[in-house]
Amino acid sequence: MTALQSSRNVQVEYIDRLGVLLAKPKRLKILVGGRASTKSTFVADYVLSRVSTGESWCCAREYQNSIEDSVHGMLQDEIERLALPGFWPKRNEIDHEYGGHIFYRGLARNIASLKGIRTHGLWIEEGEATSSRSLTTLTASLRVSALEQQKAELAGSEIQIPEMWITMNRGSAKDAIAQRFLKRAERDLTKYGYYEDDYMIVIEVNYDENPWFMGSGLESERLDDLKTMTSAEYEHKWLGQYLDTVPNAIIETDWFDACIDAHKKLGFDPTGAEVVAHDPNDGGEDDAALAYRHGVVFLDVQAKEESCLVNEACHWALDYAIDNRVEQFIWDADGVGAGLREQIDTKISGRNMYAHAFYGGRGVDRENEKYVPMDSEAEKKSKTNKDTFYNRRAQYYWNLRTRCLKTYLAVTQKTYINPDELISFSSDIKQIDVLRAELCRIPRVSNPLGKIQIMSKEQMAQLDPPIDSPNMADSVMMSFAYQPPRQKKARRAQLSAKNFYRDQL
Structure with missing residues (x-):
């Protein structure tokens, strides 16, 4: 021929x-x-x-x-x-x-x-x-x-x-x-x-x-x-593939792809705390979402797409947490989530579950601890968390970024990294394509003080084209804000028991 x-x-x-x-x-x-x-x-x-x-x-x-x-x-x-x-x-x-x-x-x-x-x-x-x-x-x-x-x-x-x-x-x-x-x-x-x-x-x-x-x-x-292009940019332009990234995105699509079933690729099992994190819907077309992880392995991440009230969505997430018998429930307490504390406490009363409110707009956690950067940033002068991050949301998104990058290196370069520092997304997550689109479209913005700052949902909505509210991504990020149950509550209960027995004598 x-x-x-x-x-x-x-x-x-x-x-x-x-x-x-x-x-x-x-x-x-x-x-x-x-x-x-x-x-x-x-x-x-x-x-x-x-x-x-x-x-x-x-x-x-x-x-x-x-x-x-x-x-x-x-x-x-x-x-x-x-x-x-x-x-x-x-x-x-x-x-x-x-x-x-x-x-x-x-x-x-x-x-x-x-x-x-x-x-x-x-x-x-x-x-x-x-x-x-x-x-x-x-x-x-x-x-x-x-x-x-x-x-x-x-x-x-x-x-x-x-x-x-x-x-x-x-x-x-x-x-x-x-x-x-x-x-x-x-x-x-x-x-x-x-x-x-x-x-x-x-x-x-x-x-x-x-x-x-x-x-x-x-x-x-x-x-x-x-x-000259990244693989994601080239495949989008010439092969018509999804471009789940934006300028200054903190998580690259290649990193996310390496994190899918990373626990199976690297041969470790889920161990540690079981946590459900919930991002309430803020009204309009915004979806509520939840993320369920066992240790560093996310077993489920989903959005409640049907239109519903904030309290109804919270019941949905709480029922999910109760059915899976997790030890901690974390929710976004900024904005509409501020009014959910009583509902959550009432729902989990008498259960072996601890509820933790996440305030992403507040100051960072462990503010005086030294921020430990990745090896590529090791030459930079050591700073505290307070000097490094704009707020708690930036702190935990950067933590998520670091986990994704470490997992990418462990999977693609066969580099051993402690599994506790990694992250894995189960391929059984039904909406994993949406999760990929959300996590890889979280941009960093410049900060006048040189701190790490993440673009707000309000700023994302004003872009052309706009970026939808990353509710599933926020749930994943918040889930690592795990806080051990407060000991003072247990102490108070212990003192009450002593007083009871003393009164009986």
Whole structure:
């Protein structure tokens, strides 16, 4: 087989694979992958072909401040490249002589205008940024009207269900589209590059499957990225993988991955205290969460996603702690958690469980103890915890960072480190992908006094794009704020017993 024949076979296989999207009627069709996979060009050509038959299509993305942010330019380029007749590109829309029409929308600010939208199809570009609110509104609004159904029945014609196409690279595993649609498809996408159910088709394509890639001029850029980018950045850009990291993140994705089942990889069993930590929901769309660890091994981390009151979520976490007979329950007592003390004390009264309130915004624990840095920081002048950390939240997140880094070194470099200084996440944790996304998206911020400071939840929410509240990550972090039961309570009980026996004499 000649190189030319091989290239043609690759082209045919590539086109046939994408052709499945055209051949099978589905409500939702998703093309996912990295740069230079021609996802958008493929869908642009499909949209133009449908519009040339008189159909109306909406091209949208979550954030569109101007027409320059849309796919309008790409569609015009394809009309020119393919010399397509009958199209009339205008400044903000494209018409066709047979009545077809293309218009554009930004979803974040105009989602209400798309309720009950009358169109034959919807294409969402950069779908990874689409919010849960937008997805819910669109999937409910893009439908066949009662009038259209009646007309089709009277004419004896088949009803055409409006299609929704999404082109995207993966963002974070915690993104709305990842949780709602991609999560169920990931196993098949890894094995076959294809997933299908009654509702949707998902196809994954990347630059290495694009038969026209070598002629695109991007190979030198890819090779440079391979040398200069982190593995996570490269795999996101070119292979369409999740990018569960942000600038200045304190925990790297490679570290987290090494921590999955680290106790099995390194051959140690869970020993020590059993602890449940609970992060209450702060209202709105915020989730409550809990983390359950035995020693340094996290057996479960989960979020209570259903909307509920703070006290209801606390009961959920307490019931979990009681069922697992843990010895300590830790909760975030800043903000709404400040009012949970009475509920917690009442719930665990008479049980062999100690409750500890965590105040992340307060001063550090053991403030006058010397901070012991990692070996790479050993040359720095020794400082106390008080001089090192901005607050208790920063102190315990940095402790978590150190555990993850030590575990990464132990697993990847076969370096012996005391297991008590490590951390392990069981692969049985159902929401481990969300936990990864949260823990690897905790940024450090600069501090005028040079202390280690972690970005607050309020600051994360104001970023563009925003970072959701890391409730599961906070629960993991808080769980290491373990405090032995206060001896003074036991002493008080002991004195009461002595007084009782004395009174009986």
